Amino acid sequence: MTVLVTGGAGFIGSNFIFFMLGRYPGYRIICLDKLTYAGNFTTLESIKDDPAFRFVKLDICDREGVYGLFEEEKPDIVVNFAAESHVDRSIEDPEIFLRTNIIGTTVLMDACRKYGITRYHQVSTDEVYGDLPLDRPDMFFTEDTPLHASSPYSSSKAGADLLVMAYHRTYGLPVTISRCSNNYGPCQFPEKLIPLMIVNCMNNRPLPVYGEGKNVRDWLYVEDHCKAIDLIVHKGRVGEVYNVGGHNEMANIDIVKLICRELGKSDELITYVADRKGHDLRYAIDPSKIHGELGWLPETAFADGIKKTVRWYLDNRTWWEDILSGEYRERYDRVYVHR
Ligand code: NAD
Ligand code: TYD
DSSP: EEEEEEETTHHHHHHHHHHHHHOOTEEEEEEEEEOOOTTOOGGGGGGGHHHHHHEEETTTTTTHHHHHHHHHOOOOOOEOOSSSOOOOHHOOOOHHHIIIIIHHHHHHHHHHHOOSSSSEEEEEEEGGOOBOTTTTOOBBBBBTTTOOOHHHHHHHHHHHHHHHHHHHHHHOOEEEEEEOOEESSSSOOOOHHHHHHHHHHHHOEEEEEEESOOOOEEEEEEEHHHHHHHHHHHHSTTEEEEEEEESOOOEEEHHHHHHHTTTTOOOOEEEOOOOTTTTBBOBBOOHHHHHHHHHOOOOOHHHHHHHHHHHHHHHHHHHHHHHTOOOOOOGHHIIIIOO
16 A cells, blocks of 8 residues: 655654554555745655655655656555645735645645555645634534635635545545644654744743734544544545544633743743734644544544643654754755765
8 A cells, every 4th residue: 555645754644654653554655745934854854765755855746756656656545734834924925835736736636646546635624624712611613514724725625625626526536634723742843832832932932922922722632633634544535535633722811821830831932912913813623423434533532632732842853943944944954865
């Protein structure tokens, strides 16, 4: 079985690759990644010589390159993590989000049609549903909640989801979609809330909380997301969407205070800054479908997951210091191309 993982040098994709190599020793895993600012080859360096693994530096929008790779590797399963993923960047500059997240998805699915696959899986997000009010704790996103995206990021992901379903209906492509809540864990780029607050706290820098810090996210440990995708790809029904989330809603300010406590720092580093434009209030997933059909349940409680995550950033200072200095960007050429 050959699995093509796009965006595998990013946060969730790299965790997925390590998970799959451990779980399926007979599988061949190909990682296709453009290595944008968010893709870090250092994360995958320990497996670069593993015969079950291959890394290919490529843009998912590069039709010729993608077709060439499919011709060569004939993947059975494609799991598409590749995306521009940061809401704040999408507010600054939407266009690259449309290119990668929509055009890139289309190119990948065209390659799947041309060369044939058993499953195309789109890694989507709960953000395609828009947001929920803060004062309605009884409301959750189900798979039937209408798409109602707020940011250029979530709109581009919603556009991709519509195309995935259109390719299923029009061309019979065997697709599945997962829509997961916010992930946290090792190897997350320190621009997203949890890793940013951890590294700023470690460096005694201000912790910028948007607005009043009351917005709510539903946090899931990254390995639980990887397990959900594995189940969906192998056992999920073709043409179906599965929501993934662990009923772990928390206000941003509570997360930031918890990180301060974990690192033994006072709350004085917390700085309230201007709110994000169009800031989604609350995300909350109803995971009954994936639980009922595939038996998935989150395994890592937030109290344990956040401890493990803080520990990882304490133990892997070079990983994030290189990112902050930009050093990691030259690393691929040094260790892979010119060695
Ligand atoms: P990330 O930004 O950490 O990683 C994205 C990866 O995609 C990087 O390695 C980058 O180099 C690569 N990439 C970007 N553009 C590319 C292109 N044109 N061609 C090839 N590779 C390209 O993102 P992440 O947090 O790991 O998210 C992965 C996926 O999961 C995304 O599709 C995102 O929408 C989705 N998702 C993320 C979360 C979350 O909390 N992080 C939650 C739900 C869903
Ligand atoms: P983020 O990690 O960017 O994920 P998303 O916007 O996709 O949910 O942000 C999580 C929440 O944290 C969101 O409500 C915005 C807030 N936030 C801050 O308050 N300060 C920050 O510096 C960042 C990056 C996010």
